[in-house]
Amino acid sequence: MYDVIVIGAGLGGLACAVRLQTAGLQVCIVERSQMPGGRAGVLEHDGFRFDTGPTLITAPSLLRELWACANRALEDDLTLVRLEPYYRIVFADGRWFDYWGDSERDEAEIARFSERDVQGYRDFLAATREIYQRAFRELAGQPFEQLRDFVKIVPRLLQLRAHESVYRFVSRYFTHPSLRMVFSFHPLFIGGNPLRASAIYSMIPYLERQEGVYFAVGGMGRVVEALERLFGALGGEIRYGALVERLVLSGEGVCGVHLAGGEELRAHAVVSNADVATTYLRLLPAAAGARLWRWRLRQAYYSMSCYLLYLAAPSRHPLLRHHTIFMPVDYEAHLHELFDGDGTLAELAFYLHAPARTDPSFAPPGADSLYSLTPVPHLGHGDRWSPEETERFRERVVTTLCHLHGLEGIDTAHVIAEKTPRDFLEQHGAQLGAAFSLEPVLAQSAYFRPHNRGAVPGLYLVGAGTHPGAGIPGVLLSARITSRLVLDDISRSRRTVELSVGHLPIEVTQRKGERWLAQR
Ligand SMILES: Cc1cc2nc3c(=O)[nH]c(=O)nc-3n(C[C@H](O)[C@H](O)[C@H](O)COP(=O)(O)OP(=O)(O)OC[C@H]3O[C@@H](n4cnc5c(N)ncnc54)[C@H](O)[C@@H]3O)c2cc1C
Structure with a gap:
């Protein structure tokens, strides 16, 4: 007991x-x-x-x-x-954006893409600071068991534009398509579609800036x-x-x-x-x-869902940072396919984890421990993960990383393990x-x-x-x-048991507290 x-x-x-x-x-x-x-x-x-x-x-x-x-x-x-940086985001045209979480370096990065979006970034931070305070600090820790508790906060949610999607909210502040991706993709970290996740989630970059992005040694x-x-x-x-x-x-x-x-x-x-x-x-x-x-x-x-590959790479590629994200050419079309499509993907996107740069214990000297995450539709869109289909997908992932994104030297022979939606x-x-x-x-x-x-x-x-x-x-x-x-x-x-022993019929006492009394 x-x-x-x-x-x-x-x-x-x-x-x-x-x-x-x-x-x-x-x-x-x-x-x-x-x-x-x-x-x-x-x-x-x-x-x-x-x-x-x-x-x-x-x-x-x-x-x-x-x-x-x-x-x-x-x-x-x-x-x-x-x-440092928190992560690198690589676009299909080969350019990249390093996100540092500090104003000076982030503004310099933004200016490389669009000078006028620097002011947009400042306004975005001010708006997301408010969301962070209200939604993350004050509301996320409450249980919301009663509808009335939710109804009470609806006006506040509307003020914070919670009814808008993250992508729409971010697009108010940034004009450059690459910057719209940089500041809107975060719901994907928690399984959300930036095109329909509530704008509340646009506070994630602010949260990262406030508290940092960390790696635990080991x-x-x-x-x-x-x-x-x-x-x-x-x-x-x-x-x-x-x-x-x-x-x-x-x-x-x-x-x-x-x-x-x-x-x-x-x-x-x-x-x-x-x-x-x-x-x-x-x-x-x-x-x-x-x-x-x-x-x-x-x-x-x-x-x-996700398709994950764990690779023992023989060398460390200079393009990669500890966290690197590779964006598709057509961000919106890709998101539609991921969440609402027929289960097939015209393009692939990737998140790569290469921790040996921060913690050398992850790989032998000079080699790299690489984890590649490809977002894929869940099985409700069709199960395409038979051993033959998985093998084809594995080859597609490795070929795309190698040829399209320039990570030469990566080969299916380096794959240690993989994980599919079936897993x-x-x-x-x-x-x-x-x-x-x-x-x-x-x-x-x-x-x-x-x-x-x-x-x-x-x-x-x-x-x-x-x-x-x-x-x-x-x-x-x-x-x-x-x-x-x-x-x-x-x-x-x-407390009910203590009260019941003195004042209430014994039947109630036993139903509420018999196991506790027995243990006592
Ligand atoms: C690939 C991937 C990458 C991610 N990256 C990040 C990231 O970088 N940062 C971040 O913050 N979040 C990340 N997330 C999200 C985060 O990992 C998860 O939201 C979180 O770990 C989920 O924890 P959990 O306790 O809810 O469930 P789980 O981790 O799923 O744990 C549930 C446990 O219950 C056990 N269990 C289930 N059924 C039974 C049963 N019948 N009997 C006994 N035991 C049972 C399971 O074995 C398991 O141990 C990532 C998620 C994934 C999949």
Whole structure:
């Protein structure tokens, strides 16, 4: 009998578990795979290391806050390096833009493309500062469980132009098409389409500027390991190889988990860090109800997926920075194909991670550990990932990087591993193989995104598919919100028990608090 069971040791599950364990609850994480991290995986091969999922750390203050909860300093466990530049964006004509996050160098870069957009950039920063303050600092950390909470902020959202797309908002400030790409592509980092993600997300460049873009020495895997150690040091328990097949119900709601193999574990509260659609559609027994959320998750818009290649390259290409993005020729047409097309792509875009420039331990001397991410449509647009189709796509990616973008020397022979939308479906249980869960559009945000307190008593949700959304800052915020809700509910039920013992009929006492009393 635990106070809380957390399903999944992804960043959201770990962060939530640390917070709850710190508050004095006994928490057990049940993780289906043999290692923590979920999408934040690590791959090692013959002297090469790769982070297989997230690579950029933005909003490091949220990691510091998490460590502070456990009375530790982040710097005791991790070394964060601020990147310079944050990233390089390469356009189809071969020009590039380095984004530094400081006015002087960014304005110089902007002026190389368009002198008159320098003033546009200053105005853009002023507008996005306001969005950052309101939307990120004040609103993203609230639970939005009631429609009235959302309705209250609608006027403010309209003032901030939340009803506009990021691309439209950015186009008000920049005239040059390349600069419009530079300042609008960020929703793609969290699975959103810049042509329809709310302009709220245009504050990401401002957030990056304020807090920096960092790399954890040793990679994202070190962040996961540090969190796992922190949780263990607080007395938390993790069970690996523990696949939850379904949630267990009592008359009150969810009271535990049923593991593959037949074991059942019980707790006052169950927090699911598993994919939100999997939680509602497959783990929660039909008898539990929650029909509205099941219906909505079947109809929902999901993020795009990714095709990932991990390459042990024999040399380091001078064009690449730690993070490099290669834009397509026709940005808008590419986004339409990614999110609304028939599953085929006329052009490819890329994000490349080349961390050995910052941390030489990632590759042998002179060689490069390269991770290439190509955004691709999710499986709802068609499954084109049979072994033969995947092999053709792999060749297309390598050829495009090599011939179109000039990364000579890269060859399919350097491929160590790859990951397709089918892997997102099979390894992560991701609905439609979506890499970032639900698409971040206004109609799937705040009150309209699956709530952190589940639709059935005893069930809570944490991670990318729930409020406020995907990305490390999003899932760390969701861990903060969810842990507070769990703590509120448990302490309320304990107060009810204390009251009930003196004043209310014993039947109520037992229903509200029998497990707690037994434990006491
Ligand atoms: C390729 C890629 C690159 C990214 N890059 C960045 C980046 O640079 N910066 C950034 O901020 N964000 C990035 N993101 C987004 C970020 O990685 C995710 O939003 C975040 O890691 C999701 O964490 P999570 O806790 O919600 O879920 P997950 O990482 O998916 O964790 C869920 C966990 O639950 C476990 N689980 C699932 N079902 C069960 C079950 N039935 N029983 C037991 N265990 C179960 C899984 O095994 C997994 O460990 C990236 C994402 C991807 C895919």
